[in-house]
Amino acid sequence: MGTVWRVVWRGVVAVVALLIAGAVALYLSMPRGNTEATHFDTLIVLGYPATQSGAPTPEMRERVLEAVREYKAGVAPHIIMTGGAAHNRFAEADVMAKLAAANGVPEAAIVRERAAADTLQNAAFSVKIMQARGWHSAEVISTPSHLPRAGMDFSRYPIAWRTHASRWPDEAPFGWKPLVYAYEVENTARHWLTDAK
Numbered sequence: 377m378g379t380v381w382r383v384v385w386r387g388v389v390a391v392v393a394l395l396i397a398g399a400v401a402l403y404l405s406m407p408r409g410n411t412e413a414t415h416f417d418t419l420i421v422l423g424y425p426a427t428q429s430g431a432p433t434p435e436m437r438e439r440v441l442e443a444v445r446e447y448k449a450g451v452a453p454h455i456i457m458t459g460g461a462a463h464n465r466f467a468e469a470d471v472m473a474k475l476a477a478a479n480g481v482p483e484a485a486i487v488r489e490r491a492a493a494d495t496l497q498n499a500a501f502s503v504k505i506m507q508a509r510g511w512h513s514a515e516v517i518s519t520p521s522h523l524p525r526a527g528m529d530f531s532r533y534p535i536a537w538r539t540h541a542s543r544w545p546d547e548a549p550f551g552w553k554p555l556v557y558a559y560e561v562e563n564t565a566r567h568w569l570t571d572a573k
Contacts, residue, residue, distance in 0.1 A: 399565040406524035406564065407531045409538025416452040416536075417511035418487075419443050420502045421476075422495060422518040422526055423459015423468030430466040432475050434545030435519055440472045442542035443517050444479045451515055455481060456505055458489040458498040495522070496567075499529040506535060515540050521556045525564045 421443045424436040432440065443455050455476060459468025469488040477483055489505055492498045506514065513536035518526050520541040530537050544553065 399561050402568055403524050403561045403564045407527045408523065409527070410531070411513065411536040411538055413513060413536060413538070414451070416513040416515045418454040418456050418506060418514050419446055419452045420456045420458060420498075420514045420516045421472055422498050422516065422522065423457070423462075423472065423492065424519075425463035426466040426468060426471040428464055430471060432471055434547055436468070436472060437475065438542040438545050439517055439519065440475045441479065442540070444476055444481055446515065446517065446540065447476075447481055447485065454485050454487060454511070456487045456489055456502050456514075458492050458502045460491045460493055460497075462493040495526055496529050499526070499533065503530075503533045503535060512536060517542055519556070520544070521553070521560045525560055525567060528564065528567065 421439050427433055457469040457472040461467045467490040469490045473486045473488050489501045492501045516526055516539045523539040527539055
């Protein structure tokens with residue numbers, strides 16, 4: 377009986393390993409853009425929850441500060457901040473817009489998308505704003521681990537786009553990055569399977 381259980385156990389381990397490898401391969405295959413352009417009509421900063429007191433979290437801060445750098449470098453003349461109050465009472469777009477303005481981006485250059493509750497809605501609602509304003513291209517800014525899933529969502533829309541990574545927060549605890557990547561691999565695979573149905 378022990379031999380049978382060893383065979384079953386090895387089979388289970390092999391199946392789990394194949395599923396993990398498949399999820400990682402899928403994650404790595406997601407598009408990162410559909411253009412080689414270096415200038416865009418707008419930047420799009422994907423939301424991340426603020427703290428319970430309404431302050432930017434480290435990950436949110438790094439996304440916004442990367443957008444500020446890109447804006448000041450002339451990559452795009454506008455920034456769409458996208459994210460609603462999905463995790464607490466603070467709309468992510470408002471917190472991000474305030475931080476960008478405090479770092480030298482004119483309020484007139486910032487558009488707030490305050491309804492999105494997830495990445496799929498970030499993409500859909502941002503593209504809707506772009507279409508209403510006659511904008512056709514965007515650089516999408518987020519944390520490195522989030523970009524494959526964001527790419528999957530933005531690839532649905534008829535705009536020119538590419539992703540651009542923000543920096544990792546310096547204060548991220550040891551072991552945090554692998555956990556975030558594991559979360560994004562799983563989330564991307566689940567998202568892809570939902571779409572495939």
